[in-house]
Amino acid sequence: MPSFDRPTISANHRLLILLAVAVLARALTFGNPVVHVDEEFYFFTGHSMWQGAWPFVDVWDRKPVGLFLLYAIPAAFGFPAGIWAYQAMALASVVATAWLIARMAERLGWGAGATAAGIAYILWLDLLGGQGGQAPVFYNLLMMGAAWAILESDRRKLRSLGLAAMALAGLVLQIKYSAVVEGMVFGLWLLVAEWRRSRSPVALILYGLALVVVSLLPTAMAAGVYAAIGQWDAFLYANFLSIFHRNPDPLAELAGNLGQMVLILSPIVTLAVLGLKRAERDRERNFLAVWLSAAIIGVLIFRPWFDHYGLPILLPACTAAAAMLGREAWRQRYTPALLLTVALAGQIVLLSLRHERGDATEFAALSQAVGKGPGCLYVYSGSTMLYVATRRCALSRWIVPAHLSRAREAGATGVDQDVEITRILSQHPAVVVMRPPYNGERPEAHARVLAAMADGYRLAAKLPMGNETISVYKSTR
Template identity: 25%
Template sequence: MNDGPADQARHSWPDRVAVAALGTAIAVLLALIATFDYGRDQGIYAVVGRTILDGGMPYRDAWDFKPPGIYVVYAAARALSGGAQWGIRALELGGLAAMVWMFCKLAHRWWGQWRIGLWAGFLAALVHAQLDFWHTAQPETFGGMLSVAGLWAATDRQATRHRWPYLVCGVLFGCAGLLKPPLAGGGAVVAVWAGWQAMQSQPAPGRRPNRWRQLSRPAGWVLLGGALPFALCLLWFWARGALPALQETLLGFTPHYTALGWQEHQLVELVGKALLEWLLGYCSLITAGLLLTLVLWRRLQSQSGIALLLGVVAIQLLGVALQGKFFPYHYAAAWPLTALIAAVGWWHAWRLAVARGRGAIALFCLALLGAGVLRTATKDVQGSFWLRSARRIHLYVLRAEDQPAADGLATVADVNAAANHRLAAQLRQRVAPGDSIYVWGFEPVLYDLSERPSASRFIYNVPQRVSWSAEASRHELIDELRSCPPAAIVVASKDTLPMVTGDLSDSAQALQGFVELRQLIGQDYRKLMEIEDFELHLRRQ
């Protein structure tokens, strides 16, 4: 890619050093991401993905309440890796690398300078790495990548002469919507932007019907493309007889779960919180870049590109507010586009520093480092981003076989990676391949680690613990366990999930109120051992 007319300055040694430094930083950050293990959610998606590869269907044969797109992604990852956890990280890294390339293309189109895209790639990779294993490889992660791809398709020069770029854009945003429904709304923003650009590019005002045709033509193709993934998904579920299960879960269970975040809150309050956390709650390099873009607004060549990015980000943040949970990964789709906006500010500040000489360059580098260490997006895990990164580098460069150290980096709150591996080893030893197990808790990764199937479609017990579905789902679970008794039952404790279940009880406490399951375990199973917060029960012979 060559520099466009917007940047005719000769790129001196500071620019070449900056490009090399940014490229190296991106490579290091991608290497760190490659070391991430599964968290709790990733274990859920992996088990449902395994079910798909085994011929089953989400919701009907392996229950979770996320949209169906993420399970297809994990099924593809498992097909790639043979079930190993590196498969999803390989897809993630491929998406991040492609996103950096698309950033460079978008930056060249809008601002005539592809190096802005390299800055954006660095910022996006940085915040991604800072989110750590727990908040990455999530639906929003891949939805953000698809959103960038949708913008790349819609802003292609062919889009002004042909229809296919808008159709492709719609398909990409539609796929993003299958990962997280609000993300599909980004396609509507692109459609309006493209129509407005077409109207503005007319040589003469023209007749009003023609102007409205210019406005509506992109919208029609984006809408058609956006509908295609949803139509194909519904057709897939219908053909496999799983449409009722999808409807029961996404239209029955999920609205009640979402409502937990709305208790005693108004939409304006939720939107305000999402906006403030996006601006101030995560990576300070992103925040500083946004401020620089605002300060240097008049210097920008293409303000319409920034407006488009902000419009799509606004839809994404509205989706965060509507969920009402404000988990860090809920913002993951917004960071790539936010990084591109912030990169514009950092790039222009860099060019000003280069123009003023070595002293200004030194001050710029100090400001960059200072902003980098001020605040990171790392939350919910033990240790800072910098400490955890040093540990990862030390572990995977010098001590690659140190499983306890790796487990320490994959442990969060009540999720103990070492205990999960120990329990999975016991299950592999004591349960024959092909025999089923059941985990009464919120650790479905045990099915994956032990390589044993679940005796129930309920791969974790949230449906049996929440007020709106407990009665029906408990009856169904007991029927499944009685008709196909598992060889082992695991009972978890200390897994309180108030943001999910709406109360402070854990699985062991919930079991006391589930008389049928408690009696089944007491009569047909014997307690073998305890491992951390797990009890392992084997079926009596």
């Protein structure tokens, strides 16, 4: 079997290979508006922002505003063009990130496995919920840029590059706050480097303050905007306080999620550890080892553990794995076999998820059943993309169904769940959408809505969406 990489591969050749692999790996998701519930909501929020809505105020969630600003770009194209737009943005981000992984592997002396490392990153995304536009799919590119700037700062002894690295990490925080652990470790690495250079306590303190300022500036700017419009309390609660009020998932569910993540990541992390252990160590490779440890710790301390939470680990893991993937014996046999196996497994996962969650055809039928108006829509449980596709108004700022129906969110969203459900129903939405009861749902909430459907509503349609049947109720008033 031919090798996947050569030490002399050109940059253009590598870029074309990575692009081709990414297109093939993700093709099953293109144009599908229901790839993942998170992305549906991000797109909805981005779309709502064009209509004057403010995240946390008019549309509630815990994610940083930067993520919604990012999704506002493709949402400007409307539905369904915006779906293709955000997936194209995700594809470009994936290819650019994989290219930087390969470049860093070359820089660290593992050029023979560099392209294979980039390919591994692309393929592992499909196994970890990164087949669409999850937040790490976008911010991993910024973290790779930050890591590169740190290595350049060390090599060229330029504080400005360290500041640039922390500025990038600060932007990442406005896409996903859980990156804070990696950001802190990056900052500490830069401080150690500064101390070794200057041995000056004053210089160290000033540099440290500068690093903190640039890393927190994007978040401070976001907070300042909300304070200026009189919504500081809404910003503070949604971004920093509500997460501490969320109820834990059952231990068995947590353990299962963590076990699944560990199982998927273990091959590439094992290769990374072996590569780092066998390689001759220097400061840059030590940085990679520290980064890998920080990424793992950053994932472990933030519960609950969903598969896509492990995506940041792929950056240092795939880079370090290049040391093994490029070994002569591996290039000829094991590397192609591993990557082809992961590619096949990824396609099986995507097909399985499409069967589970549905596809564009099923969503189109469901959207047609809901119709485009007049009257507002209430998605008690189901796809929030229906709001965008049907152009129907919403009756609550708690758009994510789980925020009102899931047990773990009780007391953690700034509103009494039952009171808000009752308030929504009292406004007599024209259409109500419900999926079957699901694991973690509050039975009393489901029963409350179902009982309301018996008075003034008719069952207009029951349509398949993946492995579930979605009920569409329409008002008879």
